[in-house]
Amino acid sequence: MFAGPKRLAGIAVVWVLSLVLTVQPALAQSRSISFIRDTEIEHILREYATPLWQQGGIVPESVTIALINDDSLNAFVSGGQNIFFHTGLLMDTEMPELIGVIAHETGHIVGGHLARSRDAMSNASTIATLSLLLGLAAAIGAGRGDVAQGVMGGGQEIAMRSFFSFSRQQEGSADEFGMHALEAVGWPATGMLSMMQKLASQELLPESRQVEYVRTHPLTRNRVEVIKNFVEHESKNNNKSFPAAFYDMHARMKAKLLGFMRPDLALRRYSADDTAVAARYARAIALYQKGRIAESLPLVDGLIKQEPDNPYFLELKGQILFENGHAAEAVPPYRRSVQLAPEAGLIRSALGHALLEVGDDRLVPEAVQTLQAAARLERRSAFVWQLLSSAYSRADMQPQLAYARAEEALARGDIRAAKFHADKAEQMLPAGSPEWLRAQDIRVMVESRVGMDRGE
Numbered sequence: 001m002f003a004g005p006k007r008l009a010g011i012a013v014v015w016v017l018s019l020v021l022t023v024q025p026a027l028a029q030s031r032s033i034s035f036i037r038d039t040e041i042e043h044i045l046r047e048y049a050t051p052l053w054q055q056g057g058i059v060p061e062s063v064t065i066a067l068i069n070d071d072s073l074n075a076f077v078s079g080g081q082n083i084f085f086h087t088g089l090l091m092d093t094e095m096p097e098l099i100g101v102i103a104h105e106t107g108h109i110v111g112g113h114l115a116r117s118r119d120a121m122s123n124a125s126t127i128a129t130l131s132l133l134l135g136l137a138a139a140i141g142a143g144r145g146d147v148a149q150g151v152m153g154g155g156q157e158i159a160m161r162s163f164f165s166f167s168r169q170q171e172g173s174a175d176e177f178g179m180h181a182l183e184a185v186g187w188p189a190t191g192m193l194s195m196m197q198k199l200a201s202q203e204l205l206p207e208s209r210q211v212e213y214v215r216t217h218p219l220t221r222n223r224v225e226v227i228k229n230f231v232e233h234e235s236k237n238n239n240k241s242f243p244a245a246f247y248d249m250h251a252r253m254k255a256k257l258l259g260f261m262r263p264d265l266a267l268r269r270y271s272a273d274d275t276a277v278a279a280r281y282a283r284a285i286a287l288y289q290k291g292r293i294a295e296s297l298p299l300v301d302g303l304i305k306q307e308p309d310n311p312y313f314l315e316l317k318g319q320i321l322f323e324n325g326h327a328a329e330a331v332p333p334y335r336r337s338v339q340l341a342p343e344a345g346l347i348r349s350a351l352g353h354a355l356l357e358v359g360d361d362r363l364v365p366e367a368v369q370t371l372q373a374a375a376r377l378e379r380r381s382a383f384v385w386q387l388l389s390s391a392y393s394r395a396d397m398q399p400q401l402a403y404a405r406a407e408e409a410l411a412r413g414d415i416r417a418a419k420f421h422a423d424k425a426e427q428m429l430p431a432g433s434p435e436w437l438r439a440q441d442i443r444v445m446v447e448s449r450v451g452m453d454r455g456e
Contacts, residue, residue, distance in 0.1 A: 034068070034069040035066055035067060035068060035069065036067045036068075036069045036087065037067070037346055038067065038256070038346075039311075039312070039315070039341065039344045039346050039347055040252075040253070040256065040312040040315075041067065041090070041253050041256065041257070042065050042067070044249045044250070044252075044253050045065050045085065045102070046060065046065065047245075047246070047249065048095075048098065048099050048102055048246065049063070049065075049083075049102045049106065051185045051187075052099075052102060052103050052106045052178075052181045052182070052185065053106055055106075055181040055184050055185060056106055056107075056109065056110035056177065056181065057110070058081065058106070058109060058110065062081050063081045063082070063083060063109075064081065064082040064083070065083055065085070066082060066083070066084045066085070067084075067085055067087060067090075068084055068085065068086050068087065069087055069261075070086040070087060070088055071086070071087065071088040071091075072086050072088045072089075073086065073088050073089050073092060073093075074086040074088070074089060075089050075101050075102075075105055076105070077105050077108045077109055080109070081109055083102070083105055083106075083109075087257055087261065089101065090253060090254065090257060091254050091257050091258060091261075093195065094191065094194075094250070095191070095242065095246055095247060095249075095250035096188065096190060096191025096192075096194065096242065097191045097192070097194055097195040097198075098191075098250070099182075099187065099191055099192075099242065099246075100178065100182070100189065100191040100192025100193075100194070100195045100196075101192075101195060103177070103178030103179075103181050103182050103189075103192060104174045104175060104177075104178040104192065105174070106174075106177065106178065106181065107173060107174030107175065107176070107177030107178045107181070108170065108174045110177055111170065111173050111174060111177065171223060172222075172223060172226070175192075175223055175226065175227060176226075178192060179192065179227060179230045179235075182237070183234075183235055183236070183237060186237055186240060187237060187240065187242055188231075188235065188237045188238050188239075188240055188241075188242075189227065189230060189231050189235055189237070190231055190238060192227060193224075193227045193228055193231045196223065196224045196227055197224060200221065200224050248277070248278075251276075251277075251278040252277065252278050252281055254278070255270065255278040255279065255281045255282035255285075256281060256282070256285060258282055258286075259281065259282040259283070259284070259285030259286040259289065260285055260286075260289060263285070263286035263287075263289040263290055264286075264290075266282045266283065266285070266286040267283060267286045267287070267290075269282070270282040270283050270286075277303065277306070277307075280299050280302065280303055281303060281313075283299055284296050284299035284300045284303065284316065285316070287299070288316075288320050293320060293324055296320060297317070297320060300313060300316055300317045300320065301317070304317065304333075309340055310340075311336075311337040311338075311340035311341035311344065311347065312337075314333040314334070314336050314337040314340070315333070315334070315337045315347050315350065317330075317333040318330040318331075318333040318334035318337060318350060318351075318354065319350065321333070322334075322350070322353070322354050322357070327354050327357035327358045327359075328358045328360075330354045331351070331354050331355060331358065331363075334347065334350055334351035334354055335351060337351070338351050338370070343377065344377075345373075345374045345375075345376070345377025345378035345381075345384070346374075346378065348370050348371070348373050348374035348377065349371065349374040349378065349381070349383070349384045349387060351370050352367050352370040352371035352374055352384075352387055352388075352391065353387055355367035355370065356387065356390055356391060356394070361394070364391060364394045364395050365395065367391045367394075368388070368391045368392065368395055368397070371384065371387050371388040371391050372388065374387075374388075375388050375404075375407070379407075379411075380411055381411060382408050382411035382412045385404050385405075385407045385408035385411055386408050388404045389401055389404040389405050389408060392404055398428065399425060399428035399429045399435070400425075400429075400435060402421050402422075402424040402425035402428055402429075402439075403421070403422075403425035403429060403435045403438070403439050405417075405421040406418050406419075406420075406421035406422040406424075406425055406439060406442050407438075407442070409421055410442055410445075410446075415446045415449055418442055418446050419442075419443055419446040419447070422439045422440075422442040422443040422446065423439075423443060425439040426439045426440055426443065
């Protein structure tokens with residue numbers, strides 16, 4: 001879950017990827033981008049988005065969801081099928097509005113708008129910078145489960161407007177897809193209209209005071225009127241509701257983010273007398289963030305008692321215990337969380353980390369097995385490969401250690417180290433084994449990259 005950039009939920013090492021951007025000075029800004037990871041929030045967003053993606057013929061598993069730690073109101077797509085959400089958007093919108101944004105952004109993917117925009121770019125340095133940003137997006141998997149795992153410091157300013165602004169025609173096309181996709185699923189488009197009306201009020205503000213979404217998504221009065229006309233005269237879903245579970249999921253997502261990112265505000269907003277699950281969730285997280293563990297853990301235990309099969313409550317308990325020096329006590333809740341969410345690679349990596357930190361060699365085989373599964377699910381995470389390297393070292397599995405170090409170096413972008421360790425692994429591993437074949441792939445990939453850099 002969320003913690004500062006120097007230490008993420010018990011992770012002492014944070015992968016920092018510096019970008020050297022060659023953008024025009026007039027377009028450059030001075031912000032860095034930090035990504036957060038959370039299994040529960042990513043799951044919620046996928047639940048919202050999957051029916052809409054399916055309406056557009058998109059395979060849900062092919063879409064990457066990225067969470068940007070930024071209070072501004074924004075979301076955008078890049079590189080084909082990558083959707084970026086600012087945490088400010090998730091905390092400051094209602095669920096129907098957020099789903100309206102997702103429907104619109106899906107329209108950009110279906111319409112191939114980013115590819116067309118990229119084709120229209122003539123500035124080679126801008127294209128190169130976009131490629132670097134997409135490389136950063138592909139690497140957001142570093143870290144362990146919970147709210148904000150894997151924060152990476154961005155380099156220089158990314159000139160968002162230049163890369164992610166769409167034409168008015170493209171915006172209208174994305175709106176059209178969004179409205180009809182919602183209609184086809186049987187969901188109302190009223191949230192999409194509400195969001196657009198909120199954004200329309202920004203048009204009168206100076207550009208420097210407009211929310212990020214308006215600056216990257218050209219807004220016109222005509223767009224709002226088209227959506228309003230659809231809602232009032234065409235849609236048959238205005239009196240329908242979203243799935244009942246969505247409302248509770250959204251309340252928990254907002255509570256979780258607020259607890260981690262604004263703990264003082266969370267403690268003021270969610271009263272100790274409020275017995276709702278979302279309120280207790282927010283308070284448990286906020287108290288833990290404030291170091292008040294003796295008050296936080298009973299709240300978590302109460303949540304687990306109420307929902308014993310909720311993997312995210314168990315994950316939270318494991319994290320609190322782990323980060324406060326109780327690795328052995330963290331293992332059981334993490335184990336149960338993995339049983340309940342077996343496809344959550346981030347939670348598996350958290351369990352593997354705890355098993356290693358206990359310091360009991362009898363737990364090393366379980367750590368190896370757990371981290372191998374985590375690496376299959378989070379292949380681009382440098383931290384998971386680093387943990388697996390530690391496990392292989394503890395188990396004296398030298399060929400596998402060389403392979404894991406090659407994967408870790410590749411995930412960090414260190415191609416020389418990746419080639420060195422891949423060569424070593426290829427020599428030590430049994431010919432034809434999966435790791436041997438993958439080591440070959442890494443070596444060939446790196447050699448091709450080096451050749452391209454040399455212009456060969």
